Amino acid sequence: MAEHTGTRPRPAGAPGRGRAARLRQWLGRALSGSGQERHAVVFVGKSTLAATAAWAVAYHVLQAESAAFAPFSAVLMLQVTVYQSVWHSLRYVAAVAAGVAVQLVFGFLFGTGLATFALVAATAATIGRWRRLGSEGAQVGTAAYFAFSTFVSAASGLERLSQLGEIIELVALGCGIGVLVNVLVLPPLRYRSAEYGVHVLARSLCDLMSDMYPALRQGQLDEDSAARWRDRAARLGPLVSQAQSSVDLARESGVYNPRRVLRRQVGRRAFSGYQAVIDALERVTYQVGSMTRSLTQCPRDGDGPEHGEFFRRYGDLLAALTHFTRLLGDLDEDRLDEQIPRLCSAAEEAGEQCRGLAGYAQDSLPLADPARPYGILLAEATRLMEEAQYTCDVLQRTVASP
Known part of the structure; x- marks a missing residue:
């Protein structure tokens, strides 16, 4: 399959249409999601x-x-x-x-x-x-x-x-x-829980990666796109802090919330599991940020067709991770038994894509060349896959614990 690895020429008026499209995407995320735009x-x-x-x-x-x-x-x-x-x-x-x-x-x-x-x-x-x-x-x-x-x-x-x-x-x-x-008005007591911290961070990561993987698959990596991804990844930092504080806030709200007597007492087990999940998502966020910075340093002409094939496979991996984070963004502590198998299946799919990417890169690309970011990108992809698997393991132990 032919891959276009260079920067495509931009027709007149394209910057304006690009900004309008990004504004529509932002409004769509604000209306339909629970990420930073909705906040x-x-x-x-x-x-x-x-x-x-x-x-x-x-x-x-x-x-x-x-x-x-x-x-x-x-x-x-x-x-x-x-x-x-x-x-x-x-x-x-x-x-x-x-x-x-x-x-x-x-x-x-x-x-x-x-x-x-x-x-x-x-x-x-x-x-x-x-x-x-x-x-x-x-x-x-x-x-x-x-x-x-x-x-x-x-x-x-x-x-x-x-x-x-x-x-x-x-x-x-x-x-x-x-x-x-x-x-x-939309009381944050309903929002701020360990579960909600996972939702917001996972959905924001999903939104970012869902914009990245189609461009990588189609060989449309350019400087403007990479810079936008890098800036969006950098803006996830406050969400990480909010997610980390959400566990303590959930406990705090439970202690002082008179409605706690009307709810099933499942919070103690879920909090212990969600703290580890949020820790993993924090590491994922920093890895995605590092990945976007590496993409801004990637040569546009590449190393022939191998360059395009590497990023096509990289897009496949990000597509699998997008599916995983989308499922994580819908996590419900009352339905963990039925949700965890789907999450683990998505994590396994990401693992298969990562192993295929690693095998291809090791055979076809100069991973040790410091002037090319293939080795760094591969290491970041491996860590992302490992965090997905670790998250599944944590949730499985949470459900299995008495």
Whole structure:
């Protein structure tokens, strides 16, 4: 079969059509999947709703002069779980109240001079380092600075008290609305579980590899495509962190979630298995990132027909791994018994493709040549196949354990 290994000429207008096609693909993934694109759409929607509701109450109902504090606080409370939203909101309100209190005390005692501001700044920074405030400690200083500005501009002592109290009121209002939106609109408590961490990461990997393997099979590897794959692989990093934290968040949500008494107590076994699966997916993510970087360094003219055949076989391997990650993206702890055989069959198929690729490359290509990335790509393919098999082994042990 003839393979085209060079870069195809681009007709006029092709870049615009390419961008439109990528936009359609992005929107399709956002509407139909659960990957990073869907996360972005959901976060934008929830942020818009929370901010708009907070502004409407603060400005139109309460007619507050500093109404912007409410939507600002509401958006900050859209944390990854309802549990975290509640605790972040409590710490945030406490931090703002502390900053306002510092300004209130020093302002009435020492006036509004520059020395007073320096004293307020130093005290707020010191309080902000209190570990109980966590990441919200920085808000002590921010609140103190805004409070100082409000204090200076107010005409009387009574007006100063009123406006500083309004800041705390608006922050509490915004936090409450943000938590309420997080609870009622696509609540992340339902999302953030060990199972969901596997789903998001596996589906994002599936989306990336499903775009890669047709191009490799058809000999359409070019610099622009390889660069886009590399950038998409790099953006998977935050999903890895989210997936790793999802196990702890799932346990955390189970402990503080009153609905836990209504659910079957299968979480302990699943968590132990899913932690190992997420660890394996983390390694897969880094391997895919390394693979895409190697593809950007691949010569376009290649080594004759062997070059094209190598990438055709590489595309076959990625197609098998795409099928595996697609199945992993639908993993359900209540149906592991029926899903694991299909996963292991897909992993075995990837193993066969990898062995065929390795045999061909060893016979036909200069794997030891550092100027050509064939050896590196083959090593990365082998590791990907091994991680797929390891994931199946982990899930089998999870189901078999008492």
